[in-house]
Amino acid sequence: MRLRFWFEFASTYSYVAASRIESLTAASGAPVEWKAFLLGPIFQSQGWNDSPFNIYPSKGRYMWRDLERLCEREGIPWRRPSRFPRSGLLPARVACWAGDRSWCAEFTRRVYRANFAEDREISDLEVIASILDAVGQRSAEVLARAQSAETKDRLRAQTEEAVRHGVFGAPSFVVDGELFWGNDRLEAAVEWARSH
Amino acid sequence: MRLRFWFEFASTYSYVAASRIESLTAASGAPVEWKAFLLGPIFQSQGWNDSPFNIYPSKGRYMWRDLERLCEREGIPWRRPSRFPRSGLLPARVACWAGDRSWCAEFTRRVYRANFAEDREISDLEVIASILDAVGQRSAEVLARAQSAETKDRLRAQTEEAVRHGVFGAPSFVVDGELFWGNDRLEAAVEWARSH
Numbered sequence: 455m456r457l458r459f460w461f462e463f464a465s466t467y468s469y470v471a472a473s474r475i476e477s478l479t480a481a482s483g484a485p486v487e488w489k490a491f492l493l494g495p496i497f498q499s500q501g502w503n504d505s506p507f508n509i510y511p512s513k514g515r516y517m518w519r520d521l522e523r524l525c526e527r528e529g530i531p532w533r534r535p536s537r538f539p540r541s542g543l544l545p546a547r548v549a550c551w552a553g554d555r556s557w558c559a560e561f562t563r564r565v566y567r568a569n570f571a572e573d574r575e576i577s578d579l580e581v582i583a584s585i586l587d588a589v590g591q592r593s594a595e596v597l598a599r600a601q602s603a604e605t606k607d608r609l610r611a612q613t614e615e616a617v618r619h620g621v622f623g624a625p626s627f628v629v630d631g632e633l634f635w636g637n638d639r640l641e642a643a644v645e646w647a648r649s650h
Numbered sequence: 651m652r653l654r655f656w657f658e659f660a661s662t663y664s665y666v667a668a669s670r671i672e673s674l675t676a677a678s679g680a681p682v683e684w685k686a687f688l689l690g691p692i693f694q695s696q697g698w699n700d701s702p703f704n705i706y707p708s709k710g711r712y713m714w715r716d717l718e719r720l721c722e723r724e725g726i727p728w729r730r731p732s733r734f735p736r737s738g739l740l741p742a743r744v745a746c747w748a749g750d751r752s753w754c755a756e757f758t759r760r761v762y763r764a765n766f767a768e769d770r771e772i773s774d775l776e777v778i779a780s781i782l783d784a785v786g787q788r789s790a791e792v793l794a795r796a797q798s799a800e801t802k803d804r805l806r807a808q809t810e811e812a813v814r815h816g817v818f819g820a821p822s823f824v825v826d827g828e829l830f831w832g833n834d835r836l837e838a839a840v841e842w843a844r845s846h
Contacts (some may be wrong), residue, residue: 462748500706512818516831523838528721622708635712638834 455630457484460616461562462493462624463549463576464505464543466521467637469566471625473530474640476559480553484629484647488558490549492542492609492614493624500622505539524637531571540569541577546601548582550609557589564588651826653680653843655773656690656812657758659738659745659772660701663716664699665762667821667833672755674836680825680843684754686745687812688738689820696818701735713839720833727767736765737773744778753785760784791836796813 459475461468479486497506507514518534525532545565552558564585568574574581583593599605616626620633627634627643630650634643655671659666672842675682675718703710706815721728741761759807760781762768770777775793794800812822818831822841823830826846830839 495736510818512813512816516818516829519829520831520835527838617708619713620708622706622712633715635714635716636834639716640831642723 455484455647455650457488457643458487458489458619458628460489460491460619460621460624460626460628462491463545463562463565463569464539464568465493465542465624466507466538467534468625469570470521470524470528470530471637471640472563472566474528474637478640478644479647480583482644482648484644487554488562489544489612489613490542490562490609491613491621491624492546495564495613496617498620508538509575531567533571533573535569535573537575540575544577544579544582544600545585547605547609548586550604550612551596551600552559557591561585561589563593651680651746651843651846652683653783654685654815654824655837656685656687656815656817656820656822656824658687659741659761659765660735661738661756661820662713662766663705663833664768664821666717666720666724666726666767667836668704668759670833670836674840675843678840678844680840682743683757684758685752685808685812686742686758686805687737687809687817687820688742691809692813692818702846704734707728729767729769731765731769733771736771740773740775740778740796741781741807744782744792746808747792747796747798747801748835753787757785757787770780 457479459471461472497503502509507517522532522534549558549562551559565576565582568581568585569576576582579597583597586593586596592619619628619631621628623635625637625640627640629643629647632646634640634646653675655667671682693699698705703713718728718730724746731747740814745754745758748757761772764777764781765772772778779789779793782792795808815824817824819831820831823835825839828842830842831838
C-alpha cells in the first residue's frame with residue numbers, strides 16, 4: 455500500500471523523518487509519495503500565529519534538546535538554526551510543482567539540511583536556486599513554474615487535502631486513510647503500508 | 651541511574667507508559683520512582699482550561715485512534731472512556747502519599763485500568779477505596795491520610811518540582827536532569843538510565 459509523507463519545511467521533526475523514510479520504505483517495498491503542505495494555515499485555524507514551540511517555551515526548550523539527542527542517535531547532521539521557524543513557502547511550492555519527479559526527494563532532503571544543519575535561509579530565492587542546481591535542475595525555469603498562480607493554487611489545495619485527511623501537525627503519514635503523526639510513528643506507518 | 655516517571659491519572663499516554671515501564675526497567679535494572687503530578691495547573695499556565703485533545707478536535711480524534719492502535723499492538727486492555735478527562739486529583743493524592751511504598755505501582759496501574767479499560771470514575775471515593783482494598787491496603791485509613799492538608803501540600807510541591815524539571819506534559823521521564831516526554835520516549839529514557 456502506498457504511503458503518503460506529509461511534510462512542512464519549517465518542521466524540525468519532519469527533517470528527521472525525511473532523513474529516515476527512504477531506508478525504512480526501501481526495506482519494506484512500500485512506495486512513498488512526498489507531499490509538501492503548509493502548517494501556517496492549520497495553526498492559524500487553531501488560534502496560533504507562531505510555532506507552538508515558540509508559543510509554549512517549555513515545549514520549545516524540550517524540542518531543541520530532543521532533536522539534538524535524536525539526530526545524534528540517528529547520525530543525522532544537526533545544528534540549531536539561528537531563526538525558527540523559517541518560512542517553508544518557497545521550497546514547498548517547488549516540491550508541490552515537482553510532484554512525482556524523481557529529484558523531489560533529494561531536493562527536499564537538501565532543503566531540510568540547509569535549514570537544520572547549515573543554518574541557511576530557505577525562504578531565500580538564491581538558496582533554493584542553488585539547491586535546484588545541485589540536484590541537476592534548471593533553477594530559473596523551475597522557480598518560475600513554482601511561483602506561478604497555478605502552483606500557488608495547487609499548494610493551497612494540497613494543504614486542504616492534508617486537512618481532509620485529519621492532518622494537524624508535521625510530519626504526518628497517511629496509508630489508506632489511516633493517519634500517523636510524528637517522526638515517532640514512521641515505523642508504524644511503514645508497517646501499516648507493508649501489511650495492508 | 652534512577653528514572654523518575656512523572657504521570658497524571660487523566661493522561662491516556664501515561665496509561666500506556668505505566669503499563670510498559672516495569673518490564674522495560676526490570677530488564678535494564680534501572681530503579682523507577684513513581685511520581686504523580688497534576689497537569690491541570692501546568693495547562694492553566696499555558697492558557698488551557700481543558701485537555702488539549704478536547705481544545706483541538708483534530709488532535710483529539712487522532713489521539714483516540716492512535717491509542718486504540720497502540721494498545722492493540724502492545725496487548726494493553728483499552729476501552730475509550732465515556733468521560734475525558736476525568737479528574738485524577740484523588741488518586742494522585744493517594745499515590746503522592748504512598749510515595750515509595752511497594753504497592754504504589756500496582757495501585758497506579760489499577761487506577762489507569764479503571765479509567766481507560768473499565769470506564770470507571772476515578773474521582774469517586776468508592777472506586778479508589780475498592781482499588782486500595784484490592785492492593786491490600788486499609789482504604790479508609792489511606793484515604794484519610796491522602797486527603798490531609800499535608801498530602802495536599804505535598805502534591806502541590808511535587809507538581810512544582812515537575813515544572814522545575816521542565817515537565818509540560820505527561821508522561822515524562824527524568825534521568826539525572828535529562829527530560830524525556832511521551833510514551834514514545836520511554837525506551838530512550840530507560841537507555842539513558844542504563845548508560846549514565
